[in-house]
């Protein structure tokens with residue numbers, strides 16, 4: 072046993088401590104799965120009366136499966152014998168856990184900290200679960216396109232009933248110990264540090280070593296023929312479809328595990344689950360989601376693109392210029408990370424208002440139980456709200472978040488630079504102005520960089536780091552260390568119009584406007600947008616962003632780059648709407664009309680401006696429109712790669728999903744091109760270009776790749792037969 076240590080006490084209770092060597096967090100690596108057989112062998116020994124499963128690490132029990140291997144073989148599209156062989160390997164853990172469950176002696180899981188995915192499935196295979204009040208459990212597999220494949224779908228359904236089990240698995244969200252206890256997934260909640268003792272007490276108190284479902288006459292709670300179960304079974308598939316439009320095979324297969332497994336004996340039910348797990352793991356969605364939502368995202372969070380050789384940079388003190396919406400949020404995340412923060416605005420009142428934002432976030436956190444009053448006070452004490460630039464002295468980094476105005480930004484850059492050391496970083500949070508140009512106002516342009524946060528800053532994980540022409544590698548490394556301290560996921564991009572995220576995101580909205588100009592009914596446009604897996608349709612999204620802002624950005628683009636025309640095309644749609652005072656959700660009037668307490672209605676004047684000629688949707692039309700919306704973004708992302716704005720597919724994909732909610736099932740726009748196949752994608756978009764114009768012309772990079780038969784990511788590895 073390499074990943075567990077164990078002791079047997081005077082009562083014959085074996086306590087196994089899960090402790091994967093060389094890792095900060097336990098995961099089920101192949102060798103840890105192999106150890107499960109050894110655990111069973113120990114429990115079978117005569118001297119052993121029962122077993123406790125616990126963690127040897129203080130940060131929790133187990134974070135789940137080791138995704139390296141699963142990711143490499145995902146989406147390989149295995150069939151026939153190869154699929155059957157892969158099933159043996161992928162169901163190994165499930166059978167090992169079943170052996171623990173049927174070992175014939177009481178087994179208890181003692182959970183401190185997190186038990187997620189495979190970690191929670193391990194605990195579910197025990198006969199009893201004791202958790203510390205600080206424990207969190209959950210089955211997040213769905214967020215990477217998978218389903219719990221080691222008994223999780225079957226045991227949660229039997230313990231908590233189908234409704235609660237489906238909610239847990241389809242949301243993927245972790246729940247705390249109290250909630251898990253209320254659902255029947257945890258048997259007892261104890262003080263932190265007391266789980267192992269309570270687990271042993273359960274065994275010595277005569278704990279039962281047989282799972283309820285292994286007894287004769289067992290009835291699943293809330294089964295399909297019960298009053299509470301029937302509606303769940305009847306509506307689950309429809310509910311899943313209504314929410315995700317069939318984009319996530321994992322969700323459908325989770326529901327199938329529940330339907331098909333509920334009435335079966337556990338062994339047969341586990342076989343159903345194992346088959347559906349493998350089928351799910353073989354989908355392109357699983358491959359794309361494991362890669363982008365987990366592997367790439369983690370690599371970026373750890374600073375994958377950080378220039379080597381620069382010593383780690385600790386930001387002890389940082390200043391934020393401008394205490395508006397963005398500055399207030401940035402100050403909060405800095406202070407939360409333990410950074411002494413100077414928050415500056417033009418009036419004391421404005422600076423105080425920015426600090427008050429943090430107080431508000433903390434208050435909500437206290438109400439939700441995610442923070443304490445003491446922690447909140449300590450955080451607030453780190454924010455110094457002032458108008459005095461001299462307070463910046465000694466800051467390791469400055470973030471500028473004043474109005475989007477070149478002259479003003481130049482002025483505050485000079486004022487702040489005069490206060491800070493020659494090693495300190497100066498970052499601009501501009502969303503549209505070229506970084507290299509803003510750096511022109513700086514005394515030390517090598518120390519100047521873009522750090523583009525997203526709103527709301529405390530909740531959005533992504534930051535876009537923009538490297539200007541003169542930005543030094545040291546500055547980039549320092550900026551990345553700062554982002555890591557803030558627990559953000561940075562992508563690194565080179566300076567360009569709209570950088571990466573805004574530039575590609577804009578194409579989603581403009582393609583929606585193109586459809587409006589094509590005479591397609593607005594309801595169809597927005598429906599199709601949601602069907603692609605985007606969080607909102609393009610017109611609703613335009614209303615949310617604010618139409619006057621989009622119009623201003625378009626205007627700036629025309630001035631700076633000579634692209635677009637205010638008297639025609641999609642730019643004119645924005646001009647027209649602003650002219651009619653339809654600014655979007657912010658004034659209650661955009662493409663839709665918003666009235667308190669009523670569902671939004673499409674603006675009835677819209678059809679006068681853009682007459683509808685296509686009112687009925689057909690499956691063919693839907694498919695074409697979906698492709699237009701997704702491919703338009705994918706082409707722009709590929710152009711960004713072609714131009715060197717983004718340098719790795721990883722940054723493009725993670726940036727799209729975290730930045731503007733690009734269809735997560737696809738793994739991002741570059742993954743999408745790979746799933747279609749580069750050559751096929753080029754053929755399809757060339758046909759679109761013939762029908763709809765040059766905006767669909769694939770960039771040279773794609774043409775070259777198609778000709779060479781290349782893909783952005785390596786092809787999946789066929790699973791080694793176990």
Ligand code: NAI
Pocket residue numbers: 392393394395396397398415416417421471472473474475476479483500501502503523524525526
């Ligand atoms: P805002 O209008 O809410 O805040 C700007 C703040 O800067 C105001 O409080 C203003 O009083 C202050 N200010 C003006 N002159 C100043 C000076 N000389 N010294 C100190 N403070 C001064 O604007 P918001 O939305 O926070 O945007 C700020 C920057 O962040 C802009 O460059 C914007 O493009 C960028 N940005 C905005 C995002 C958004 O979603 N709103 C997202 C990402 C970036």
